Amino acid sequence: xxxxxxxxxxxxxxxxxxxxxxxxxxxxxxxxxxxxxxxxxxxxxxxxxxxxxxxxxxxxxxxxxxxxxxxxxxxxxxxxxxxxxxxxxxxxxxxxxxxxxxxxxxxxxxxxxxxxxxxxxxxxxxxxxxxxxxxxxxxxxxxxxxxxxxxxxxxxxxxxxxxxxxxxxxxxxxxxxxxxxxxxxxxxxxxxxxxxxxxxxxxxxxxxxxxxxxxxxxxxxxxxxxxxxxxxxxxxxxxxxxxxxxxxxxxxxxxxxxxxxxxxxxxxxxxxxxxxxxxxxxxxxxxxxxxxxxxxxxxxxxxxxxxxxxxxxxxxxxxxxxxxxxxxxxxxxxxxxxxxxxxxxxxxxxxxxxxxxxxxxxxxxxxxxxxxxxxxxxxxxxxxxxxxxxxxxxxxxxxxxxxxxxxxxxxxxxxxxxxxxxxxxxxxxxxxxxxxxxxxxxxx
Numbered sequence: 001x002x003x004x005x006x007x008x009x010x011x012x013x014x015x016x017x018x019x020x021x022x023x024x025x026x027x028x029x030x031x032x033x034x035x036x037x038x039x040x041x042x043x044x045x046x047x048x049x050x051x052x053x054x055x056x057x058x059x060x061x062x063x064x065x066x067x068x069x070x071x072x073x074x075x076x077x078x079x080x081x082x083x084x085x086x087x088x089x090x091x092x093x094x095x096x097x098x099x100x101x102x103x104x105x106x107x108x109x110x111x112x113x114x115x116x117x118x119x120x121x122x123x124x125x126x127x128x129x130x131x132x133x134x135x136x137x138x139x140x141x142x143x144x145x146x147x148x149x150x151x152x153x154x155x156x157x158x159x160x161x162x163x164x165x166x167x168x169x170x171x172x173x174x175x176x177x178x179x180x181x182x183x184x185x186x187x188x189x190x191x192x193x194x195x196x197x198x199x200x201x202x203x204x205x206x207x208x209x210x211x212x213x214x215x216x217x218x219x220x221x222x223x224x225x226x227x228x229x230x231x232x233x234x235x236x237x238x239x240x241x242x243x244x245x246x247x248x249x250x251x252x253x254x255x256x257x258x259x260x261x262x263x264x265x266x267x268x269x270x271x272x273x274x275x276x277x278x279x280x281x282x283x284x285x286x287x288x289x290x291x292x293x294x295x296x297x298x299x300x301x302x303x304x305x306x307x308x309x310x311x312x313x314x315x316x317x318x319x320x321x322x323x324x325x326x327x328x329x330x331x332x333x334x335x336x337x338x339x340x341x342x343x344x345x346x347x348x349x350x351x352x353x354x355x356x357x358x359x360x361x362x363x364x365x366x367x368x369x370x371x372x373x374x375x376x377x378x379x380x381x382x383x384x385x386x387x388x389x390x391x392x393x394x395x396x397x398x399x400x401x402x403x404x405x406x407x408x409x410x411x412x413x414x415x416x417x418x419x420x421x422x423x424x425x426x427x428x429x430x431x432x433x434x435x436x437x438x439x440x441x442x443x444x
Contacts, residue, residue: 006049013042014049028334029057031355034064040072051255058256059332059341063355066258070354091175092145099158102144105196109137132191135281140192143185146172160193162206179217186211236274240320242372243270247324258353261331265351265360268324269368275321276314280362281306288329288356289346294338298322325350 006014020037021029034043043065050057096103113134132140150167151158158164172182190207197203250263273283282305286292291303299322301314326338332355333341348356351365369375 013046031060031063034061040068047256055255056336062256063332066354093148140188143189179214183214243267264327266368269365271324275318284362286350294342
């Protein structure tokens with residue numbers, strides 16, 4: 001029965017929509033039916049009515065509204081005169097403001113990345129064997145944008161030389177960038193310089209020495225992760241509780257609004273690394289039906305990790321994650337049917353704001369974690385090692401397997417760390433026992 005609180009205009013819109021469905025023989029409306037039915041403003045006015053009267057249709061409607069809004073914003077941006085859309089960059093310039101020769105090298109490196117990941121690898125070419133990873137090219141590009149900004153700030157010609165590198169480092173240090181972060185960024189820009197200036201580049205050799213210096217400084221600085229664990233200790237249970245709070249908040253939000261989808265996404269971004277504590281480079285690549293497979297009793301995960309190329313397989317993820325992943329599939333599904341939603345999303349990123357058309361990045365996952373816990377998702381891997389050690393200090397291998405850490409070097413680092421912990425605790429206990437014996441002797 002129609003809600004009598006709706007106005008005559010609202011009911012007229014609702015009846016017109018129902019008439020459209022009947023005249024076209026549509027039983028379960030899909031995204032394209034909403035897009036073909038009316039303009040963006042009309043759909044936005046119809047949305048709160050259907051959210052009450054036919055909530056099962058809201059998913060496809062939200063997707064249609066999202067796509068129409070994106071098209072509208074794209075057209076508006078193309079007519080803009082002057083300025084750039086978005087927040088003005090404070091510490092870097094835009095990519096298209098870089099010198100043309102830098103841009104040409106960057107474009108070549110991105111092209112090589114695409115060839116390396118496709119079927120067109122030339123095994124006779126030496127350049128393919130030294131192709132930089134896409135993430136390194138992206139990070140180097142951003143460092144170049146910061147170097148250019150540092151030059152412009154000082155009214156100096158934008159160029160790559162020792163002085164301009166020093167300008168950039170000075171600005172970074174003033175912003176509070178630590179030695180460990182600078183060492184990493186220097187390594188990225190050195191990789192670019194080798195590709196841009198050649199293997200005999202004098203600047204690349206200077207950057208290599210500079211990176212070693214900052215590596216030495218970094219060794220004396222406590223890691224941000226370690227500082228966080230000391231000043232703001234968290235545990236696995238606290239993270240999962242926060243994820244469940246966001247899930248409940250999402251369920252109570254109005255249907256069809258982006259705010260509801262955002263809450264579901266944030267909740268899943270916190271919960272999934274708990275159940276499958278992978279690196280962010282793997283988490284943001286997860287695709288429905290490819291890496292995440294839905295069964296009648298839950299979800300399966302199967303992915304080749306990007307950093308090591310190892311297979312990470314979990315035949316059945318813990319049931320705690322099921323409502324989080326199901327919500328991401330069901331929210332935009334026709335009839336809010338999990339099977340229909342899953343079928344439609346096969347081959348699409350699980351983390352997506354537009355029903356799988358585009359995926360969210362690893363940076364987005366980091367932002368969610370920083371928002372709620374003040375650190376990146378990588379902290380979960382450390383938390384799991386702490387959790388396992390506290391439960392049974394001899395079973396480090398459980399955390400290693402859960403985190404997909406099969407590299408012998410990594411495993412040995414954790415084993416050595418835990419051995420030191422056990423020895424320290426044993427020594428502490430022995431000292432305590434000795435002190436008690438001394439006190440007992442002195443009393444007698």
